[in-house]
Amino acid sequence: MSRISDCFESLKERNRVALIPFVTAGDPDPDQTVPLMHAMVAAGADMIELGIPFSDPMADGPVIQRASERALEHGVTLRDVLAMVRRFRAENAGTPVILMGYLNPVEALGYERFAREAAECGVDGLLTVDIPPEEAEELITALRPQGIAPIFLISPTSTRERVKRICDAAEGYVYYVSVKGITGSADLSTEEVERRLKVIREITSLPVGVGFGIKDPETARAVAQVGDAVIVGSALIKRIEEHADQPGAMVSAVTELLAGMRSAMDSGC
Amino acid sequence: MTYQQPDSKGFYGRFGGQFVPETLMTAVLELDQAYRQAKEDPAFQAELAALLKHYVGRETPLYFAKRLTDHIGGAKIYLKREDLNHTGAHKINNALGQVLLAKRMGKKKIIAETGAGQHGVATATAAALFDMDCTIYMGEEDVARQSLNVFRMELLGAKVQPVTDGSRVLKDAVNAALRSWVANIEDTHYIMGSALGPAPFPEIVRDFQSVIGQEAKEQYAELTGGQLPDAVLACVGGGSNAIGLFYPFVNDQTVAMYGAEAAGLGLETDQHAATFAKGRPGILHGALMDVLQDEHGQIMEAFSISAGLDYPGIGPEHSYFREIGRASYHAITDEEALEAFRLLSRLEGIIPALESSHAIALTQKVAKDLGPDKSIIVCLSGRGDKDVNQVKERFEREGK
Numbered sequence: 203m204s205r206i207s208d209c210f211e212s213l214k215e216r217n218r219v220a221l222i223p224f225v226t227a228g229d230p231d232p233d234q235t236v237p238l239m240h241a242m243v244a245a246g247a248d249m250i251e252l253g254i255p256f257s258d259p260m261a262d263g264p265v266i267q268r269a270s271e272r273a274l275e276h277g278v279t280l281r282d283v284l285a286m287v288r289r290f291r292a293e294n295a296g297t298p299v300i301l302m303g304y305l306n307p308v309e310a311l312g313y314e315r316f317a318r319e320a321a322e323c324g325v326d327g328l329l330t331v332d333i334p335p336e337e338a339e340e341l342i343t344a345l346r347p348q349g350i351a352p353i354f355l356i357s358p359t360s361t362r363e364r365v366k367r368i369c370d371a372a373e374g375y376v377y378y379v380s381v382k383g384i385t386g387s388a389d390l391s392t393e394e395v396e397r398r399l400k401v402i403r404e405i406t407s408l409p410v411g412v413g414f415g416i417k418d419p420e421t422a423r424a425v426a427q428v429g430d431a432v433i434v435g436s437a438l439i440k441r442i443e444e445h446a447d448q449p450g451a452m453v454s455a456v457t458e459l460l461a462g463m464r465s466a467m468d469s470g471c
Numbered sequence: 472m473t474y475q476q477p478d479s480k481g482f483y484g485r486f487g488g489q490f491v492p493e494t495l496m497t498a499v500l501e502l503d504q505a506y507r508q509a510k511e512d513p514a515f516q517a518e519l520a521a522l523l524k525h526y527v528g529r530e531t532p533l534y535f536a537k538r539l540t541d542h543i544g545g546a547k548i549y550l551k552r553e554d555l556n557h558t559g560a561h562k563i564n565n566a567l568g569q570v571l572l573a574k575r576m577g578k579k580k581i582i583a584e585t586g587a588g589q590h591g592v593a594t595a596t597a598a599a600l601f602d603m604d605c606t607i608y609m610g611e612e613d614v615a616r617q618s619l620n621v622f623r624m625e626l627l628g629a630k631v632q633p634v635t636d637g638s639r640v641l642k643d644a645v646n647a648a649l650r651s652w653v654a655n656i657e658d659t660h661y662i663m664g665s666a667l668g669p670a671p672f673p674e675i676v677r678d679f680q681s682v683i684g685q686e687a688k689e690q691y692a693e694l695t696g697g698q699l700p701d702a703v704l705a706c707v708g709g710g711s712n713a714i715g716l717f718y719p720f721v722n723d724q725t726v727a728m729y730g731a732e733a734a735g736l737g738l739e740t741d742q743h744a745a746t747f748a749k750g751r752p753g754i755l756h757g758a759l760m761d762v763l764q765d766e767h768g769q770i771m772e773a774f775s776i777s778a779g780l781d782y783p784g785i786g787p788e789h790s791y792f793r794e795i796g797r798a799s800y801h802a803i804t805d806e807e808a809l810e811a812f813r814l815l816s817r818l819e820g821i822i823p824a825l826e827s828s829h830a831i832a833l834t835q836k837v838a839k840d841l842g843p844d845k846s847i848i849v850c851l852s853g854r855g856d857k858d859v860n861q862v863k864e865r866f867e868r869e870g871k
Contacts, residue, residue: 256768257770258642262650263650274769280768305490305754306770307768311768332490332492333490354493355493359496364496379494
């Protein structure tokens with residue numbers, strides 16, 4: 203069993219939905235990432251999506267773009283990101299860590315080398331947003347033997363046929379993008395998400411995470427009614443940005459929002 | 472063997488493909504389907520051909536540049552005069568084709584990226600003609616440098632959206648346009664300006680630009696009693712005018728192909744746009760192609776005196792041509808391009824765009840190497856009016 207499926211199993215037994223924060227590795231500076239990861243787990247995060255900074259993040263809104271820029275100003279590379287996961291793993295053996303980013307840095311390192319080193323560092327999954335399953339065969343072939351789950355996006359415009367293709371290629375969970383747009387954009391419609399998730403669940407038994415547009419405890423609670431995981435990124439990164447110069451206040455601001463989401467999700471309706 | 476690229480998945484050998492977020496897949500698949508139908512539809516092709524003739528002013532001349540030929544003392548040089556198109560460059564061939572395609576798909580809005588503004592002006596022109604809502608994404612740096620083209624686009628009814636992300640130049644404008652497309656795919660078509668991006672864009676742009684090579688081939692045959700030229704040559708940024716000239720000759724193995732990429736301040740500096748000389752294959756803006764990148768896979772900024780060549784990637788079909796040895800690519804510095812800019816103005820009374828000046832500079836080398844018995848067709852992709860201010864300032868600064 204993998205850490206990701208263990209995690210979903212254990213949450214299911216407790217009748218809980220996963221809370222997955224997304225932060226960009228190295229934002230606002232590389233020393234703060236690992237302590238922030240631990241603090242997020244303490245505040246109720248079940249898994250962590252860690253962003254690999256990239257110069258041209260074409261699926262991201264301005265908030266996550268700026269996070270990438272801040273990390274790149276510190277020269278954070280993919281191997282630095284792996285080292286951060288290794289340091290996190292030294293003190294946390296159980297919380298799954300999923301890397302999320304764009305294909306080129308992974309391609310530059312080499313798929314097999316990436317998979318090997320990522321597994322050694324304790325990475326559990328990889329979501330490269332600019333690789334649809336059609337192009338992913340070679341990457342998946344490198345990830346599978348190392349036990350790293352290939353994770354893919356499903357969008358509101360994905361046809362039924364595409365959803366099937368995506369779910370056939372995916373492991374761990376699938377990531378449903380709840381708005382037509384980029385990260386951090388418009389408010390999501392819970393009814394629409396519910397309707398789409400019904401279709402996805404007819405096709406796959408994989409857990410379905412929902413992200414893009416989850417801003418506050420209220421939306422987290424609503425999405426937790428229908429999804430298996432609530433993924434929150436831009437709303438956290440906004441807080442990181444606001445407190446970039448004060449590490450203590452930054453961690454408190456992030457954990458406060460996460461804890462609020464956690465308790466709203468767990469209290470149900 | 473007949474050349475047949477891309478394959479059914481949009482690859483040219485190992486280059487190309489559709490490396491886009493799932494949020495864009497539906498849009499590119501829809502575009503692909505619509506394009507296949509349009510390509511086979513004689514009514515669509517006839518409408519485009521009529522526009523190219525009556526609105527753009529095609530066909531453009533194939534002009535024997537005798538004084539340039541004599542000056543260099545090598546192969547006979549023929550200029551394919553894309554500078555004589557409406558709006559002053561080859562960009563209009565693609566912009567009109569794609570606006571027609573967008574109309575056919577029932578889209579109401581057009582978005583595009585632009586660097587120097589040539590593709591933006593061409594797109595705004597085509598959108599005005601077809602009464603479509605048009606937004607052009609342009610890096611803030613470029614907006615400041617190309618204020619006249621910004622005014623042109625606005626005059627044509629387009630909205631110019633300055634892009635303040637990243638390095639605020641062309642590649643960031645592409646990112647911004649892609650983000651806008653993701654959010655508005657139902658009613659919006661994105662007109663990629665060069666032979667770049669996810670499939671089917673490189674193929675669509677190639678096909679719409681192939682009118683350059685088709686005409687040149689026929690015109691040359693007419694002039695010579697059915698002969699083929701020995702070489703064709705064009706500048707490459709993203710590579711749209713080059714692929715438009717090259718593609719109709721791809722099966723004519725005796726015709727050599729040369730591309731001129733921008734070496735900026737020199738290959739020994741980091742201020743260049745020499746993707747082939749200094750880059751390596753990577754994934755950017757939806758395709759696997761040669762890209763300027765650091766060892767960690769971060770995309771680098773490109774630099775060239777010519778804004779139209781100032782892009783850190785090159786269309787996937789060029790990457791393929793280079794890999795199979797069908798075409799060769801050579802880097803031309805800003806200095807060499809400026810010399811060629813002046814040379815063509817003096818010798819032929821034609822002020823070339825700075826982009827096309829790179830092609831003229833490479834022609835000086837290639838024509839000499841080929842020798843006087845041979846002949847070469849060079850794509851003069853655009854006119855230089857847009858560049859005269861910039862060149863004037865530079866010459867004044869240097870006391871030339």
